[in-house]
Amino acid sequence: MSTPTKPASSLGRASPKAATQGPGDPASALIDAKIKGLADWRGETLAHLRKLMHEAVPEVVEEVKWMGVPVWSHAGILCTGETYKQAVKMTFAKGASLPDPKGLFNSSLEGNTRRAIDVREGEVVNEAALKALFRAAADFNGLQAAQKKTKTKAPAARNAG
Numbered sequence: 001m002s003t004p005t006k007p008a009s010s011l012g013r014a015s016p017k018a019a020t021q022g023p024g025d026p027a028s029a030l031i032d033a034k035i036k037g038l039a040d041w042r043g044e045t046l047a048h049l050r051k052l053m054h055e056a057v058p059e060v061v062e063e064v065k066w067m068g069v070p071v072w073s074h075a076g077i078l079c080t081g082e083t084y085k086q087a088v089k090m091t092f093a094k095g096a097s098l099p100d101p102k103g104l105f106n107s108s109l110e111g112n113t114r115r116a117i118d119v120r121e122g123e124v125v126n127e128a129a130l131k132a133l134f135r136a137a138a139d140f141n142g143l144q145a146a147q148k149k150t151k152t153k154a155p156a157a158r159n160a161g
Contacts (some may be wrong), residue, residue, distance in 0.1 A: 026031060028064045030080075031070045041121045045088040046081050047069070049119070049130070053078075056131035057138045075141040079132065086097035087118040098136045 005045060029048065035043045044051055053060055053072050060078065070081040077093040095105060095115025104126065107116035136141040 010131065014023065025062070026065045029070070030064045031062055034068060034070065034083075042083045042088050045119050045121075046083060049081060049090060049125070052125075052127055052130055053134050054107065056134035060138070062136075072134075073074055074138040076144065078137040087120050089116050089118050091116040092133065094137065094140055097140055098133060101124050102132075104129055106135060 033128075035047045035050075037043070038046065050070070050072075057074055057078070059074060061073045063073055066081075070094050072078045072081070077094045079090050079095075082089040082091065089107060091108060092105075092115050094113060095108070096111065096113050098115070099116070104117050105115040107118045108114045117125075117130070
């Protein structure tokens with residue numbers, strides 16, 4: 001069975017148009033297909049985690065990268081949703097910088113940047129704590145984006161006078 005060619009915008013960086021697309025966009029359709037194709041607890045879990053993401057960060061942009069991995073972005077990558085035989089893994093790109101008072105992070109703890117949550121079959125996720133992590137990731141990305149804008153504008157302002 002051959003795999004259809006995916007549009008470049010769904011594999012790499014999101015196009016400016018992608019930020020305004022909703023549930024019917026190509027990346028969302030690919031994520032829907034991935035969930036449906038799993039047809040087991042992993043698909044149900046990924047669908048539930050995705051729903052929580054949209055509840056926590058309604059303006060989140062869905063993308064598909066790295067050979068079909070669902071990615072949720074807001075001013076940068078918030079997290080990815082990977083599926084393995086034994087777990088559904090939510091990897092937070094900048095998780096090491098996020099507060100995790102409920103101790104949800106249980107994987108990829110050794111690095112200085114990423115953190116992940118492995119959800120195994122039958123496990124119940126603390127929904128309120130996970131939504132707080134999703135919001136913290138969006139806030140962190142927004143803060144970093146604002147700081148980058150300030151840094152790039154500051155030299156021009158100094159040279160103007």
